[in-house]
Amino acid sequence: MADLPKKLKVGGKTYQIDKTTEDDAPVVLVKGGSELQRFSPNITEAELKVILEHGSSIPGDV
Amino acid sequence: MALYQIYNGPSPTTAAQVAVTTGNTVKTLLQVKASATKPIQVIDWGISFDGSAAATPIKVELMETDVAATVTASAAADLNKFDPEALSGGDPTTNLLPVGTTSTGYTSTGEGTIAAVREFDVQFVAPTNQYWKQFPLGLEPMVQVSKFLRVRVTAGTAVNAYCYVTVRV
Numbered sequence: 001m002a003d004l005p006k007k008l009k010v011g012g013k014t015y016q017i018d019k020t021t022e023d024d025a026p027v028v029l030v031k032g033g034s035e036l037q038r039f040s041p042n043i044t045e046a047e048l049k050v051i052l053e054h055g056s057s058i059p060g061d062v
Numbered sequence: 063m064a065l066y067q068i069y070n071g072p073s074p075t076t077a078a079q080v081a082v083t084t085g086n087t088v089k090t091l092l093q094v095k096a097s098a099t100k101p102i103q104v105i106d107w108g109i110s111f112d113g114s115a116a117a118t119p120i121k122v123e124l125m126e127t128d129v130a131a132t133v134t135a136s137a138a139a140d141l142n143k144f145d146p147e148a149l150s151g152g153d154p155t156t157n158l159l160p161v162g163t164t165s166t167g168y169t170s171t172g173e174g175t176i177a178a179v180r181e182f183d184v185q186f187v188a189p190t191n192q193y194w195k196q197f198p199l200g201l202e203p204m205v206q207v208s209k210f211l212r213v214r215v216t217a218g219t220a221v222n223a224y225c226y227v228t229v230r231v
Binding site: 024025037039040041044049056058062 | 133
């Protein structure tokens with residue numbers, strides 16, 4: 001798994017990051033408010049910031 | 063045009079690729095979103111199951127949909143660069159293949175309300191078996207811009223699955 005902080009602030013919103021497993025598969029859970037999103041364990045902090053801010057790795061392509 | 067191979071899980075390191083449960087309701091195992099500017103050409107795809115006893119076959123579909131499933135977002139490292147163009151082309155997630163929880167990813171937790179589908183391949187595959195198809199040259203299906211390529215299964219009893227698509231963008 002990539003090194004990720006436990007908390008990440010993006011666009012004024014704070015997300016909690018949890019590296020865990022679901023059904024024996026490693027996964028990165030990102031919780032912001034009531035919203036829970038799942039990411040590959042290979043995700044980097046830079047990739048995560050872009051996706052959380054824009055909803056996609058290509059800003060504007062949602 | 064560059065070739066990428068994408069699996070239904072994170073790219074492995076020291077251990078084998080992780081297989082993912084099919085569940086026992088309709089489930090998208092893998093989703094690839096075409097960007098707003100580039101359609102996707104599907105070269106081949108495959109799926110295999112780890113069942114060890116004969117049982118009712120699993121419905122498997124390769125399809126284009128108008129609506130995204132909610133998935134585990136892939137990372138750039140999960141998109142295998144398959145040919146020289148891909149290897150020299152930089153990070154495809156920034157311009158060719160968007161990743162995100164409603165873009166390219168795997169293991170759906172929400173199928174979305176699909177209104178329009180183009181089926182590219184539909185099969186029954188035994189839970190002890192595997193299936194692979196390479197589309198004939200010149201007859202490769204195209205995924206339209208901003209649409210979603212999905213590998214979707216409907217299993218009566220859950221088994222684990224590997225699946226992949228090879229796409230040209």
